[in-house]
Amino acid sequence: xxxxxxxxxxxxxxxxxxRVPSASASQFEQAGIAASLLILSLLTTVSAGAVLMYxxxxxxxxxxxxxxxxxxxxxxxxxxxxxxxxxxxLTLLAILTTHEIGHYYACRRHRVRSSLPWVLPxxxxxxTFGAFIRxxxxxxxxxxxxxxxxxxxxxxxxxxxxxxxxxxxxxxxxAHTGFQSPAGISVTIPLGLSLVHGLVRLFDPALPPLDAWxxxxxxxxxxxxxxxxxxVNLIPAGQLDGGHILYAISPRLHRWSTHAxxxxxxxxxxxxxxxxxxxxxxxxxxxxxxxxVPDDPPIAGGPPYLALAGFVLFLLTFTPQPFAGxxxxxxxx
Numbered sequence: 001x002x003x004x005x006x007x008x009x010x011x012x013x014x015x016x017x018x019r020v021p022s023a024s025a026s027q028f029e030q031a032g033i034a035a036s037l038l039i040l041s042l043l044t045t046v047s048a049g050a051v052l053m054y055x056x057x058x059x060x061x062x063x064x065x066x067x068x069x070x071x072x073x074x075x076x077x078x079x080x081x082x083x084x085x086x087x088x089x090l091t092l093l094a095i096l097t098t099h100e101i102g103h104y105y106a107c108r109r110h111r112v113r114s115s116l117p118w119v120l121p122x123x124x125x126x127x128t129f130g131a132f133i134r135x136x137x138x139x140x141x142x143x144x145x146x147x148x149x150x151x152x153x154x155x156x157x158x159x160x161x162x163x164x165x166x167x168x169x170x171x172x173x174x175a176h177t178g179f180q181s182p183a184g185i186s187v188t189i190p191l192g193l194s195l196v197h198g199l200v201r202l203f204d205p206a207l208p209p210l211d212a213w214x215x216x217x218x219x220x221x222x223x224x225x226x227x228x229x230x231x232v233n234l235i236p237a238g239q240l241d242g243g244h245i246l247y248a249i250s251p252r253l254h255r256w257s258t259h260a261x262x263x264x265x266x267x268x269x270x271x272x273x274x275x276x277x278x279x280x281x282x283x284x285x286x287x288x289x290x291x292x293v294p295d296d297p298p299i300a301g302g303p304p305y306l307a308l309a310g311f312v313l314f315l316l317t318f319t320p321q322p323f324a325g326x327x328x329x330x331x332x333x
Contacts, residue, residue, distance in 0.1 A: 005132045005152050005233050006103050006241055034116040038097075041119040042089060044127035047071050049088025050081045052218040057084070059174045059215050063125060070123035088218035089127070091167075093119060095159045095226035096131040099233075102155025103133050103148055110144035113137040130229055139293050142248040149244030150310040153230050157192075157313060160226045164196045167220025173208040174215040187323055190227050192316035231317035234310060237261040238283045239290065245310045247290045258288050270328045272321040277328065 051067045051074060067074035075082060100117030107114040113136040120129040139145045189210050201207045208214045216224075236242040237258040247254040262283045269277030321327075 005099055005130065006135070006149060006239070006244060030116050034118055037118050037121065038093070040121035041093060041128050044070070044121040044123065045089035045092055046082060046085035046127070047075050048125060048127035049085030049092075049218050049222075050075060050078070050083075051085075052088050052221055053084030054078070054081050056215060056217055059172075062216060062218075062221055069125060070127075072123075085218075088222045091163045091219045091222035092126065092128065092225055095156050095163060095223070096128070096229070098159035099152045099156030099230070100131045100133050103152040106148040106151035107133070107135065110140060110147065112139055112144065112148065126225055142293050142295050145244050145293050146248035146306055149241050149248065150306045153234055153241055153310060153313050156226065156230050157317075160223050160230070161196065163219055163223035163226065164193060165200055167217050167223050168197055168200050168207060169204065170217035171208055171220050172215050172217075173213050187224065188319040188321055190224075190231065190317050190319050192227055192313075193224065195316070227317045228319075228322055231314060231319070232279065234314035234317070235261060235279070236314075238286055238288060242310065242314060243290065245307050247293065249304070249307050251290065251292075254290055255288075258283065258290075262288070268320060273323050273326045274328045274331060275323070275326070 048071065051065055051071050052062050055062055055065050065074070096119055097117055100119075104114060104117055115134045115136065117131055117133050119131040121127065122129040135148075139148065194210060197207070197210050233240050234242040234245075236246040236254070243254060243258065246257055262280050265276045265280035265283065269275065269280060
């Protein structure tokens with residue numbers, strides 16, 4: 001669940017006989033691909049959201065309905081429930097696309113060519129693999145890399161905060177376990193969600209606590225997923241957003257951190273959550289080395305505060321065991 005949101009590829013050279021498409025044709029093609037993927041993502045996330053809303057209205061855990069890993073058959077049998085999926089879909093896609101738009105406009109600011117934001121539809125419980133943009137020209141400096149890397153998570157967080165507030169206000173207490181339920185998928189509450197909950201509760205003391213008796217509205221589920229995807233992208237390794245930020249500060253530290261975190265992800269996948277194994281494999285299969293970016297002009301003055309903002313955001317969103325009871329050891333037993 002989640003896709004590295006910013007991928008740097010060195011521009012290709014050579015191939016003198018290859019016909020290069022015009023800029024307008026390329027932009028039109030990119031816009032068509034981005035729009036097509038977005039429409040497909042709307043279909044898949046609305047389907048997933050319909051199941052979530054169906055469960056919410058029945059006051060049962062979010063993923064407790066036996067609708068399958070991707071609820072196509074369930075949607076066909078319950079067409080009247082489709083409209084209930086829009087709140088989840090629009091919330092999640094708004095967070096993901098805002099994240100990528102942050103990267104996109106940072107690229108424009110530094111005159112770095114990039115693709116449009118692409119949202120990836122997927123036959124999963126949440127209907128998407130995340131979103132990303134691909135850089136199509138060299139990043140001119142590590143200052144630019146830092147700005148581009150941190151712009152996405154900060155923009156996504158600005159979209160996630162109102163979603164968290166709305167989701168909390170729409171949620172309610174149930175007479176049996178809900179959000180953190182052994183009957184469904186038990187999740188861990190990140191620090192950022194706890195802080196937002198505490199602030200909202202100052203103005204609304206009747207707000208349900210973040211415990212096993214909370215029945216989360218699909219908007220809150222979408223916001224939690226947004227925080228989770230943000231935290232994964234901020235892992236300081238490889239070509240994840242956190243990797244770009246760390247490389248901008250210190251290429252040597254980035255190289256050490258990438259190898260160490262790859263090992264830690266395999267360990268965490270064995271003991272905490274099996275999904276970390278997937279991310280460990282991703283770092284191994286992708287290049288562990290970051291494409292070189294010149295340190296000219298060198299980072300000085302204000303930009304390091306952007307790195308600090310990215311680090312704080314990582315602490316606010318990351319949980320080492322996002323889904324309880326889902327480690328490799330649990331499955332083996």
